[in-house]
Amino acid sequence: MNEVPWIEIIVGLVAVASGGGLIGWLRARRTKDRRSDETAGGVDTAERPDRGAEEITSDGDEVGGTSSGTVVIHEPGEAAAQTAPPAEPAAEKPAVERPAPVAGRLVRLRDRLARSGSPLGARLLEVLSRDSLTEDDWDELEEELLLADIGAGPTTELLDNLRTRVRVLGVREPSAVRELLREELVALVGADMDRSLHLEPxxxxxxxxxxxxxxxxxxxxxxxxxxxxxxxxxxxxxxxxxxxxxxxxxxxxxxxxxxxxxxxxxxxxxxxxxxxxxxxxxxxxxxxxxxxxxxxxxxxxxxxxxxxxxxxxxxxxxxxxxxxxxxxxxxxxxxxxxxxxxxxxxxxxxxxxxxxxxxxxxxxxxxxxxxxxxxxxxxxxxxxxxxxxxxxxxxxxxxxxxxxxxxxxxx
Missing domain, CATH: 3.40.50.300 (P-loop containing nucleotide triphosphate hydrolases)
Incomplete structure (x- = not known):
């Protein structure tokens, strides 16, 4: 610690006698010594990596460090305000997509169904277009429908209706057979069912x-x-x-x-x-x-x-x-x-x-x-x-x- 010159001791005694208080004088002296030591060592408080600068109030009390590394002196009655860090740039919001129109989706979905290779398609038409339908042919149709997960009840219903219409109408042309099959399948799937989403407020x-x-x-x-x-x-x-x-x-x-x-x-x-x-x-x-x-x-x-x-x-x-x-x-x-x-x-x-x-x-x-x-x-x-x-x-x-x-x- 630096030696205290006699002149400063005399000044301190005068401060005590005038009501300033010995404690206040010692705090001020300690702060001055610390600053002298740091300056003599060639290290500035703002550049020391091991500690931040300390905030010193006007009466000499330490109130903590600041992120800026500078000594901040507050006037009496002021809050110890810390220097705010630089603001980070606002993150860009992702672009909002516009979904595809619903009407156009139906065409794409129908095309994908056509490429899915469903047994309800070409194989059924191939059997129904034969010159004469034997019991083996009808059994083959039943097997294909069951493999398609239609279920036993709906399969029986579909085949019974087709048998009757093919026999009565004598249909053999592929286009006519296809139309018959289409009508029966649409009826089976349920064209009259209410498929709308009820979204009324x-x-x-x-x-x-x-x-x-x-x-x-x-x-x-x-x-x-x-x-x-x-x-x-x-x-x-x-x-x-x-x-x-x-x-x-x-x-x-x-x-x-x-x-x-x-x-x-x-x-x-x-x-x-x-x-x-x-x-x-x-x-x-x-x-x-x-x-x-x-x-x-x-x-x-x-x-x-x-x-x-x-x-x-x-x-x-x-x-x-x-x-x-x-x-x-x-x-x-x-x-x-x-x-x-x-x-x-x-x-x-x-x-x-x-x-x-x-x-x-x-x-x-x-x-x-x-x-x-x-x-x-x-x-x-x-x-x-x-x-x-x-x-x-x-x-x-x-x-x-x-x-x-x-x-x-x-x-």
Missing amino acids: GSGENGTRLPAVVLVVGVNGTGKTTTVGKLARVLVAEDKSVVLGAADTFRAAAADQLTTWGARVGVETVRSDKEGADPASVAFDAVARGRDDKADVVLVDTAGRLQNKAGLMDELGKIVRVASKIAVPSEVLLVLDATTGQNGLTQARVFAEVAGVTGIVLTKLDGTAKGGIVVQVQRELGVPVKLVGLGEGPDDLAPFDAADFVDGILG
Whole structure:
């Protein structure tokens, strides 16, 4: 420590005698010595890597370091303000995509169906165009239809009608046979079923406009979350405003995936940052956000667990009850994987019993030749296929149309 000159001791005594206080004088002296030592060592406080500069108040108290590395002296009564770091440039928002028009999708989906090699197509026409149809030929037709997952009941119905019409009309020309088969298949698929999505806004207290609420259910692995994202694109393409609800809180990846889908088309996703959070709470928040934002539709993605019927019933039942406090769901869409065949029907029955399914979304139809699942699932559940997905593209989801579907599988 530097030696204290006698003149400074005398000055200190005078300061004590005048009421300044010995402690205050010693603090001031200590600060001066520290600065002298640092200057003598050739190191400036702002350049020392091992410590930041210290803020010194006007009475000499140390109050902490600053990021700027400079000594900041505050006047009495001022807060110790730290120098703000330079602002980072704002991240650029991703460009919002405009989904493909829905009308154009039907043509593309029909073309893909035609290339899927369904046994409901060329092979049936080949048999029916033979000069004479024997019992073996009819057995071959039955086998092809069963392999296509149409089911025993619908297969028998279709063949009985075809037998009668071929015998009575004496049809042999390929074009005429094709038309007969088309008419029977369209009737079997159900051209008169209501396949529209009921998305009319509701009305709350005091005439408050409420969004249409759509719950999407199904086991994991069927493409459920992806389907919700694609359905959002369908609605955006129809100029509807949408809010997504990530109520599948048991898979963190599901919420991330849904958020990404929404961001691509400028749609907000309501989610919980806590894995395993209450799905009903997320659904409620999503519907509330849709109401407050005056959105047209709220799409809620639910958990796809199917450990037992009781647990599923409790969870989905709670989601419906809680969401209904704001707006009653107008659609419950069940997502089914067309490649699962009979297994998919078993899953469908459980969800239909529990959730009150109003429509079916059939995915991955391009990955199978079993297009007959459309017929069977409608017969089993008594609800129509409303949407069909073909391919991995973001816009490969379209409203289902019986005539287009049959034209596609007949090539």
